[in-house]
Amino acid sequence: MNRFLRSLRRWRRGDILAATAVAAALGLIVTAGIALGPFFAPPPASAGDDGPSAAQHDLAGNPVQLDGPDPVPSASATPEGVGRFTAPSVGLDVPLGAMNVVDGVLQPPGFTSAYWVRNLGVSPDWADAGTVFVVMHSLRGGGVGPGNALIDVDAARARIAVGADISVADVHYRVDRTQVVDKTAIGSEADVWANTAGRLVVVTCLQRSDGLPSTENLVIEARRVT
Numbered sequence: 682m683n684r685f686l687r688s689l690r691r692w693r694r695g696d697i698l699a700a701t702a703v704a705a706a707l708g709l710i711v712t713a714g715i716a717l718g719p720f721f722a723p724p725p726a727s728a729g730d731d732g733p734s735a736a737q738h739d740l741a742g743n744p745v746q747l748d749g750p751d752p753v754p755s756a757s758a759t760p761e762g763v764g765r766f767t768a769p770s771v772g773l774d775v776p777l778g779a780m781n782v783v784d785g786v787l788q789p790p791g792f793t794s795a796y797w798v799r800n801l802g803v804s805p806d807w808a809d810a811g812t813v814f815v816v817m818h819s820l821r822g823g824g825v826g827p828g829n830a831l832i833d834v835d836a837a838r839a840r841i842a843v844g845a846d847i848s849v850a851d852v853h854y855r856v857d858r859t860q861v862v863d864k865t866a867i868g869s870e871a872d873v874w875a876n877t878a879g880r881l882v883v884v885t886c887l888q889r890s891d892g893l894p895s896t897e898n899l900v901i902e903a904r905r906v907t
Contacts, residue, residue: 739792740775741825757781758790763805764850766795766815766827771841773830777805777815777850792818792826795883797849802876805850808905812880813849819885821892828885832899835890837861839899847881847903854881854903861887861897870900879905 737745758780766777776794780787782801789796795817797804803811819828833840839859841847847854862870873882881903886895 760791760794770845858902
């Protein structure tokens with residue numbers, strides 16, 4: 682993790698998915714963006730801010746402020762308990778929690794974990810049977826979220842390379858594809874949402890070098906290895 686933290690300088694985060702539809706096999710219609718809206722900000726000057734996002738911090742201990750609404754309780758999100766999400770080639774090793782899609786929106790509540798999506802694809806325990814979907818925050822303004830390890834902001838592409846290893850709750854995968862998808866188009870990308878045996882899909886925001894709100898998502902696809 683220290684290597685990852687040292688390598689980061691500036692990042693920005695926006696919505697993670699602006700999705701309008703998912704592959705029919707998943708039985709889900711996504712009608713709104715998967716809104717990952719946080720950014721690093723100094724603590725608020727006024728005291729007494731005890732809202733859900735007030736005490737949130739990133740991987741470096743910086744306070745994080747949400748761009749949008751707070752995560753909804755009905756997502757039943759947990760920041761850990763499923764295992765670990767690791768990508769050794771980029772120095773990423775964070776807890777793996779879980780959460781649900783609610784009204785077509787994914788809003789992970791924390792900035793130090795990756796989140797398996799319970800009601801998309803399959804669980805890591807059933808990795809051979811379908812696609813495991815994982816989402817995580819990346820941050821702008823000097824913030825350090827898990828997704829920052831996976832993105833190369835200056836080059837506007839993935840930092841993690843094809844052939845790199847990823848472990849999700851001790852299930853091992855190898856990256857075979859990365860792609861940058863506009864937030865307004867990702868919902869119609871049926872190949873992203875396909876429920877395919879032995880597959881992993883990781884989604885985070887691709888931050889911009891100018892520090893403005895993200896308009897694209899980074900999608901990482903990997904295949905299980907034995």
